[in-house]
Amino acid sequence: AAGAPTAHVYVKGIISVAPSFNATYGSLTYYISDDGKTTTQLQVYSGLGKDGAKFTSASDLKLGQTVEVYGVIKDYNGKPEMDKNNTLISVTGEGTSTGGETGGGTAVTAFTNGDFETWEGDPLTPTNWKSASTASSATPTQSTDAHGGKYSVHIAGATSNKRLAYKEMTLAAGTYTIKFYAKAATADGGAVAPGYVPVVDGSVKSYVYGTYINNLSNSTWSEATYTFTLDAETTICLFASNSKTPGKDILVDDFTLTQNK
Numbered sequence: 115a116a117g118a119p120t121a122h123v124y125v126k127g128i129i130s131v132a133p134s135f136n137a138t139y140g141s142l143t144y145y146i147s148d149d150g151k152t153t154t155q156l157q158v159y160s161g162l163g164k165d166g167a168k169f170t171s172a173s174d175l176k177l178g179q180t181v182e183v184y185g186v187i188k189d190y191n192g193k194p195e196m197d198k199n200n201t202l203i204s205v206t207g208e209g210t211s212t213g214g215e216t217g218g219g220t221a222v223t224a225f226t227n228g229d230f231e232t233w234e235g236d237p238l239t240p241t242n243w244k245s246a247s248t249a250s251s252a253t254p255t256q257s258t259d260a261h262g263g264k265y266s267v268h269i270a271g272a273t274s275n276k277r278l279a280y281k282e283m284t285l286a287a288g289t290y291t292i293k294f295y296a297k298a299a300t301a302d303g304g305a306v307a308p309g310y311v312p313v314v315d316g317s318v319k320s321y322v323y324g325t326y327i328n329n330l331s332n333s334t335w336s337e338a339t340y341t342f343t344l345d346a347e348t349t350i351c352l353f354a355s356n357s358k359t360p361g362k363d364i365l366v367d368d369f370t371l372t373q374n375k
Contacts, residue, residue, distance in 0.1 A: 308340035
């Protein structure tokens with residue numbers, strides 16, 4: 115319905131994206147839907163257990179379980195979500211799989227340094243975040259304004275899209291989810307989108323973009339997610355794209371890639 119209620123509400127659904135665990139707050143972030151599918155789903159952000167108890171790991175809740183949660187629904191960048199500090203009322207079912215410590219589904223082991231904690235070279239660049247193709251158009255620099263850990267990546271704005279691209283990797287056929295966090299580096303705002311591009315014989319093909327997050331704040335990290343399906347084994351570059359509109363500096367951190375069940 116138009117407009118979110120201001121009072122606390124009960125929401126019941128099936129976990130459609132397995133939880134990610136925040137050890138600092140003992141909370142889980144996950145998605146639920148009425149049918150367990152990812153087509154239309156609601157994010158339960160930074161939720162707590164029964165009676166406000168802290169969770170201990172991502173495996174405390176599982177993909178496919180039915181949960182009832184209690185909290186406030188808010189509008190977040192144009193999408194409704196269950197706000198942080200919501201509490202678990204009930205959970206039923208055994209579920210089908212557990213989440214990882216950094217994201218739902220199964221983490222792709224070939225993808226590393228998504229937390230941008232490892233840097234190398236002169237000038238410093240984040241390890242693995244440089245493609246051999248033209249997918250990389252950004253010049254990444256290190257920032258200590260981080261969503262998690264010590265470092266994030268600063269991507270300068272320009273009059274063209276600037277992509278922070280991961281090195282070429284070959285993925286099996288399947289459905290995958292990209293997730294990362296972004297914020298504006300200055301009060302001027304910014305915009306970012308997740309995406310990927312197939313690479314054939316060293317040349318990029320058509321870029322595939324998820325939805326842009328516009329009007330980034332320089333005080334709050336926004337989550338970007340994009341789920342895509344590869345019909346066959348494909349070599350691709352994953353990227354976070356700093357939009358030419360408005361073409362302002364942004365920060366990116368805690369980039370994960372998971373294969374959905």
